Every structure is written in C-alpha cells, then in structure tokens.
Amino acid sequence: MPPINHRLLRLAREARGWPQKRLADESGIAQGSISKYEKDLMAPSDAHLVQLAVALGYPPAFFEQLETRPAAVLYRTRSLRSAKLEAQVRARLNLARLIVARLLEDISVDFVARFPEPDQSYPTPEAAATRLREGWGVPPGPVESVSDYVEAAAGVVVRADLGTDQAI
Secondary structure, three states: OOOOOHHHHHHHHHHHOOOHHHHHHHHOOOHHHHHHHHOOOOOOOHHHHHHHHHHHOOOHHHHHOOOOOOOOOOOOOOOOOOHHHHHHHHHHHHHHHHHHHHHHOOOOOOOOOOOOOOOOOOOOHHHHHHHHHHHHOOOOOOOOOHHHHHHHOOOOOOOOOOOOOOOO
C-alpha cells in the first residue's frame, strides 16, 4: 500500500463542498476512518484508496503525490459568508494551481518573470501597487485587463470555476 498525501484527500473533498460524512456515504468508508486519513493518523488500505478516489472523481495516483502541498490562499477582502464556502473556494483554487503546475513542469521557456518578491514589505497597499505599475509599465488610471499585464509579465492566467457567484 503506497503512502498518500493526506492534504490532497482533504483538498479533493473540500473542492466538492462535501463534509466528511458525505464522503463516508459516497465511498462506503466510516467517517472516523476518513478523519484519520485526512489527519495522517492512519493510512487507507489499497481498497479504501480506490473507493475514495472513485467517490471523489480522481485517479488513486492523484493522492500519491507526496511532494505536493496546497498553498495558502490570500483574499483581498473577506467577502465569503460561510466557512464551508471559503474552504470550497480555497480547495478549487489549489486544485487549479496544482493542475497548472503539473502542466508547466514539461514546458521550458526562456523568460524573466517580472513579479515582485512575495515577501517584500511595502508600507501601504498603494506603495505596492505603485511598485507593480512601475515594474509592469502600467500607466496611471484604471486597468482595463489585468490578465494582459499578468501574461506579459510571464504569468499564467487560468479560468477556474470556484463554485460561487460571489466576487472574491
């Protein structure tokens, strides 16, 4: 029985918007066992891994990506009203990020990405925006297409269904 990435199990469940009980019902596995799998307190048997994969709609190998870690998601505002919806949006964003990362592994492009360091400190949000505008050559005023600027800076823009009509 190969080890699984317990974080991906939880991510796949949350992307569906399912509580553990629903996954238990769909997979035929006790909710307590699913909880232990997600907390990495117990590893599923091969049979349980297949049942979980089928219920969630992923190949079993998806859960065997041990090096993969979901990223933290930062919001401009806390506009989502429910913790469940927030978890679902966060999970879907992470799944989209993981899929794109996997696709980009085999692509080799010579470029210099023009993104500011993520840990760089700015005194105000306005200062950060000014620095980004300077780096990307964005003129003052409203920005018609942020996607165009991100792509021109060697960024990847992906359309993803986050399961909500709320602006985030």
